Amino acid sequence: MGIGDVVVRKSYGKDITFKIIDVKEDNGEVIYILKGISIRIIADSSRDDLELVNKEFIAEKDKILNARVSQAIKNAISSRGGTYTRITKSPKIIPEKELMFGRPGKVLHIDGDEVYMENCLKVYKQLNIEAVGRSVIEREQPLKVVDMVKEIKPDIVVLTGHDGVHKNAKDFLNLDSYRNSRYYIEAVKALRDYNSSYDELVIFAGACQSCYEGILDAGANFASSPNRVLIHCLDPVFVCEKIAYTRIDTVVSITDVIENTITGIKGIGGLQTRGKYREGYPKSVYL
Structure with missing residues (x-):
């Protein structure tokens, strides 16, 4: 081998x-x-x-996860049918639905694993989300994240890669028990020093078995992993989709965000957060 x-x-x-x-x-x-x-x-x-195993081999658990991914993509797209195009009518302007347009939130996805990042970017594209990907190893993310945010000006930032609880670890609130949780926490703190508003800059951080409580306390809107379980590489994408396509005047349902992921409540959690979708009217006739 x-x-x-x-x-x-x-x-x-x-x-x-x-x-x-x-x-x-x-x-x-x-x-x-x-x-x-x-x-x-x-x-x-x-x-x-x-x-x-052969490269074509897919473990039974992977087959189930892949089926969930396909269904999550279908659910995300189908849920937008009318959900994100409503606008309050006024006596002066009654917008016609076909003249409405909208802009979902922009994502900066920083991943410690380049292969995972490329897979995520493919799904962002399927979901019609503008996303910029950067491959940065976990220990360097705290040093580089703020400059990247200043350059790209995203609405949502994802900080992820690999993590895990060390063998024989017993204190799950001690950062020494984790491979990379301290780096996600440091990166989140750097972002919150730059922009303290949970609504202006939405942050997802963490990977498999990450120190959920520490990441949220540092200032993340969403984090992994409440039950220290493994999470799917695309879980951050589906969190972002829900935020990016929920209207700016609406607080996203936390349960809806979690139900939209592959891993679910044991792997992903977070705080009340406003959406990043902005409606516009009317559409340009030149586009």
């Missing part, structure tokens, strides 16, 4: 497919560092627990 091979872990029922990204030696034992293909997690394993 070597870097780039696709494997499953026998002790976990072969539930998740991983790619080997590094091989290390610990006290004479070879340890394989693994990255989830669809799940935002970094793990390690001994050789004996791994089984090679």
Whole structure:
């Protein structure tokens, strides 16, 4: 087995497919560092627990997740039928529906994993959301995020990548128990020092098993992971979709945001937040 091979872990029922990204030696034992293909997690394993699979192989859990992704995309698009084009009528102007137009919120997605980022950008495009992606490793995100926000001027910022709870960790509020949670927290704090308004700048931060409470306390609107579970690589995208396409004068239903994700309430949570969708009238005749 070597870097780039696709494997499953026998002790976990072969539930998740991983790619080997590094091989290390610990006290004479070879340890394989693994990255989830669809799940935002970094793990390690001994050789004996791994089984090679073909690149075409999709673990049973991945099949279920992929089906949920397809359904979530359909639900997101179909839910916009009339939902985001309403406008209050006045005695002077009664807008015709065909003359209405709108602008969803703009997203800056900063991801510690370039492959995950590219997959997210494809789905943003499917959902008709303007999104700019930047691949930045987790420990550098606090140093670079504010300059990127100043450059791109997004309405919504996503800070994600990989995370995970260290083996034998018992204190789930101690940042030493996590691989990367401290970096997400530092990045969120930097953003809130730059813009303290939860409505002007909406922030999602975290990855698999991240320190949910610490990230929210730092100033994020939404975070992972309340129950320290694994989250899907596209969960941040579906959070953004709900915010981007909810009207600016409406507080987004937190339960609607969570139900819109792949992982659900155990993996994603957050605070009341206003939408970023702005309606306009009338449409330009030249477009």
